[in-house]
Amino acid sequence: MSTTGTHPAQPSRLAHAAKDALAAGLIGLAIFTPLVGLQTVQEPSGLVLNTRFGTVLALAAVAAAMRFVFALLMSGEKGTRLADRIGASVRGAMPSGAGGRIGSYLGYALLGFALFLPFIVSALFTSSERYLIDIAILVVTYVMLGWGLNIVVGLAGLLDLGYVAFYAVGAYSYALLSTNFDLGFWICLPLAGILAAFWGVILGFPVLRLRGDYLAIVTLAFGEIIRVVLLNWKDFTGGPDGINRIPRPTFFGIDFTRGEGGFADFFGLDYASIHRIIFLYYVILALALLTNFVTMRLRRLPIGRAWEALREDEIACRSLGINTTNTKLTAFSIGAMFGGFAGAFFATRQGFISPESFTFIESAIILAIVVLGGLGSQIGVVLAATVMIGGFEVFRQAEEYRMLIFGLLMVVIMVWRPRGLVSTRHPSVFLKERKAVSADLVAQGEGH
Amino acid sequence: MRWQDDPVLRIEHLTMRFGGLTAIDDLSFAAGRGDITALIGPNGAGKTTVFNCITGFYKPTEGRILLHTGAPDVLQETESLTRTGRRWLKQERGALYLLERMPENEVCAVAHVARTFQNIRLFGGMTVLENLMVAQHNALMRASLMTVGGLLGLPGFRRSEKASIDKAKHWLERINLIDRADDPAGDLPYGAQRRLEIARAMCTDPVLLCLDEPAAGLNPRESAELNQLLRDIRDEHKTSVLLIEHDMSVVMQISDHVVVLDYGRKISDGTPEEVKNDPKVIAAYLGVDDEEVDQVEGEVGR
Numbered sequence: 001m002s003t004t005g006t007h008p009a010q011p012s013r014l015a016h017a018a019k020d021a022l023a024a025g026l027i028g029l030a031i032f033t034p035l036v037g038l039q040t041v042q043e044p045s046g047l048v049l050n051t052r053f054g055t056v057l058a059l060a061a062v063a064a065a066m067r068f069v070f071a072l073l074m075s076g077e078k079g080t081r082l083a084d085r086i087g088a089s090v091r092g093a094m095p096s097g098a099g100g101r102i103g104s105y106l107g108y109a110l111l112g113f114a115l116f117l118p119f120i121v122s123a124l125f126t127s128s129e130r131y132l133i134d135i136a137i138l139v140v141t142y143v144m145l146g147w148g149l150n151i152v153v154g155l156a157g158l159l160d161l162g163y164v165a166f167y168a169v170g171a172y173s174y175a176l177l178s179t180n181f182d183l184g185f186w187i188c189l190p191l192a193g194i195l196a197a198f199w200g201v202i203l204g205f206p207v208l209r210l211r212g213d214y215l216a217i218v219t220l221a222f223g224e225i226i227r228v229v230l231l232n233w234k235d236f237t238g239g240p241d242g243i244n245r246i247p248r249p250t251f252f253g254i255d256f257t258r259g260e261g262g263f264a265d266f267f268g269l270d271y272a273s274i275h276r277i278i279f280l281y282y283v284i285l286a287l288a289l290l291t292n293f294v295t296m297r298l299r300r301l302p303i304g305r306a307w308e309a310l311r312e313d314e315i316a317c318r319s320l321g322i323n324t325t326n327t328k329l330t331a332f333s334i335g336a337m338f339g340g341f342a343g344a345f346f347a348t349r350q351g352f353i354s355p356e357s358f359t360f361i362e363s364a365i366i367l368a369i370v371v372l373g374g375l376g377s378q379i380g381v382v383l384a385a386t387v388m389i390g391g392f393e394v395f396r397q398a399e400e401y402r403m404l405i406f407g408l409l410m411v412v413i414m415v416w417r418p419r420g421l422v423s424t425r426h427p428s429v430f431l432k433e434r435k436a437v438s439a440d441l442v443a444q445g446e447g448h
Numbered sequence: 449m450r451w452q453d454d455p456v457l458r459i460e461h462l463t464m465r466f467g468g469l470t471a472i473d474d475l476s477f478a479a480g481r482g483d484i485t486a487l488i489g490p491n492g493a494g495k496t497t498v499f500n501c502i503t504g505f506y507k508p509t510e511g512r513i514l515l516h517t518g519a520p521d522v523l524q525e526t527e528s529l530t531r532t533g534r535r536w537l538k539q540e541r542g543a544l545y546l547l548e549r550m551p552e553n554e555v556c557a558v559a560h561v562a563r564t565f566q567n568i569r570l571f572g573g574m575t576v577l578e579n580l581m582v583a584q585h586n587a588l589m590r591a592s593l594m595t596v597g598g599l600l601g602l603p604g605f606r607r608s609e610k611a612s613i614d615k616a617k618h619w620l621e622r623i624n625l626i627d628r629a630d631d632p633a634g635d636l637p638y639g640a641q642r643r644l645e646i647a648r649a650m651c652t653d654p655v656l657l658c659l660d661e662p663a664a665g666l667n668p669r670e671s672a673e674l675n676q677l678l679r680d681i682r683d684e685h686k687t688s689v690l691l692i693e694h695d696m697s698v699v700m701q702i703s704d705h706v707v708v709l710d711y712g713r714k715i716s717d718g719t720p721e722e723v724k725n726d727p728k729v730i731a732a733y734l735g736v737d738d739e740e741v742d743q744v745e746g747e748v749g750r
């Protein structure tokens with residue numbers, strides 16, 4: 001009797017896998033039909049709708065087949081072990097940051113690379129130089145936003161779905177101050193940060209009494225409210241037309257213009273438009289590094305420890321005499337301030353802003369970077385921003401499949417590393433040695 | 449009796465209702481300065497609710513909770529303070545705090561009442577040392593000039609940070625966890641977590657330490673160590689202790705004063721010896737109805 005133990009399992013496993021595959025195929029059909037099956041084409045006679053149901057069927061079939069194979073492999077004891085092995089090998093291959101050593105080496109390597117990136121790019125890829133540096137600027141902007149939001153979500157454990165509001169406040173602060181009062185970028189930058197922090201306090205004060213999901217929903221609403229106000233307050237913000245001709249930053253008062261008195265003239269270089277791009281890159285890199293530096297320092301101060309304690313257990317915090325409302329407000333407003341800096345940079349880089357740049361999807365992307373990187377991890381944010389923003393650009397040729405690839409990538413990462421790429425926590429103070437704290441002990445705060 | 453002559457905490461006519469349920473019913477008792485006072489009673493008697501009222505987590509429906517430090521004559525100001533609507537009165541001779549008016553963080557930060565929880569509440573993802581540093585948050589915040597001085601790395605802040613670490617070390621040595629200082633608190637065994645929670649509460653420099661069932665789940669050796677720790681806290685650190693305890697042997701060994709609750713009402717109050725022989729207490733613990741108490745009293749021989 002004992003030898004037949006595995007036999008009856010066989011057909012049921014097949015049936016199970018087939019059922020799974022059928023479901024996957026149906027879901028595939030439902031998803032791919034609007035995404036891939038319908039295509040609008042601009043014809044002289046107007047918009048024409050093309051259908052591509054053949055492709056849809058093929059894609060759904062691929063999904064079903066893959067699901068079938070996967071279900072067969074993963075079911076049963078052997079399969080579970082296989083899944084574990086895959087997970088373990090992937091985990092092994094990734095920089096754990098756990099040793100601290102590897103993590104910090106990786107950090108220094110990335111820093112070195114970032115510092116010399118424009119020169120590396122100029123030397124190696126002369127033809128696409130401008131495009132590549134533009135992407136680098138974009139990635140670093142999101143790294144900075146990720147680091148800013150990491151204070152709120154990763155350290156203090158407050159789920160903020162409206163972070164883009166402060167990005168918008170920063171951008172509009174700079175745009176309005178510079179176009180109305182003729183103030184330069186370097187004066188407006190701190191003002192933009194202060195204004196964003198101020199709005200952080202104003203929004204935070206009523207909101208931070210809420211917990212978990214409620215906090216998430218209300219911050220989401222505030223993010224949208226700010227955007228709608230920007231859209232409708234036409235006299236002040238220009239409404240949907242946005243603000244034009246925002247001044248470009250200067251190199252300590254020297255413009256990046258051709259001819260007399262310009263940057264190239266001043267330094268005796270030949271004029272090239274790339275100078276300004278490289279300068280912009282260094283500006284955002286400096287801002288991002290400032291964010292990182294301040295965050296790392298704050299983490300080792302009592303306020304930073306209180307943020308993390310708040311994420312671990314708010315009630316225990318209060319029993320120890322910590323004013324949790326104030327502590328949350330500082331996290332919220334300092335995060336907002338860095339969002340404001342990034343917003344001011346965004347405005348000066350683009351030269352034009354409108355409410356369209358500050359939709360919910362921006363908040364979602366920044367939050368995804370923080371979660372994917374591993375809540376609270378600085379290096380994780382860098383990796384995640386590079387993967388997400390850089391990867392998004394790399395797959396540009398893939399057109400409408402880009403979103404699919406992107407989604408797949410996120411699912412894969414979250415399956416293999418559910419706590420994000422770098423999930424260990426480094427203690428802020430130690431007696432003998434700094435041992436990393438493994439992710440499963442670290443609380444994730446409210447609303448996760 | 450010290451709890452009558454020199455009380456550190458006085459609870460007067462405390463009532464706490466949750467909707468229709470009266471968890472505490474007109475409870476009055478006092479805890480003496482420098483005493484270990486035990487609050488005992490069957491499950492659901494309302495002991496944890498009393499703690500939550502003292503430490504500001506619940507706003508009592510009725511009643512006054514008075515904490516007193518310094519010279520006894522300050523106590524005469526109690527009525528006038530109550531009438532002013534202020535939360536506390538600080539004089540050179542001493543201070544009075546009306547705890548029922550204060551939010552929980554103020555109870556700890558201003559009145560210096562610290563507590564532990566029945567279900568341990570440590571910061572599990574932070575190290576043992578970090579747990580003790582968080583407890584010194586308010587002092588460190590002041591030393592860091594509300595973070596500004598800390599960001600600039602001013603020497604004053606460095607000095608007080610070092611002092612905080614030394615204080616944490618002192619407690620870690622006292623509770624035998626110095627070797628695990630850099631391990632996450634969530635990794636500690638149960639008994640060690642209980643000790644750490646007490647040390648964390650002590651790092652806030654409390655006048656009164658409230659412990660909710662500190663001996664629950666400890667083995668006999670750990671329980672004996674805990675008794676010694678509590679005695680040291682009382683004798684060396686001049687901190688009064690109020691503790692909830694189920695284990696009668698612990699209560700009888702270390703407490704100076706016992707208050708017994710049943711169904712939210714005080715049924716006995718006195719020295720351990722007195723309480724142990726109180727027929728009402730025996731009845732409550734044996735689960736006898738109120739009406740039968742007289743009968744039980746008769747049987748016990750009073």
Ligand SMILES: Nc1ncnc2c1ncn2[C@@H]1O[C@H](COP(=O)(O)OP(=O)(O)OP(=O)(O)O)[C@@H](O)[C@H]1O
Pocket residue numbers: 466469471489490491492493494495496497498566
């Ligand atoms: N927040 C609350 N809301 C409603 N009822 C509550 C609340 N807190 C406590 N109670 C009720 O008050 C009564 C006393 O509870 P409490 O936790 O104070 O008992 P206890 O003496 O600590 O018991 P145990 O020994 O089991 O810890 C119980 O009936 C409980 O259900």
Ligand SMILES: [Mg+2]
Pocket residue numbers: 495496497566
């Ligand atoms: Mg209880």
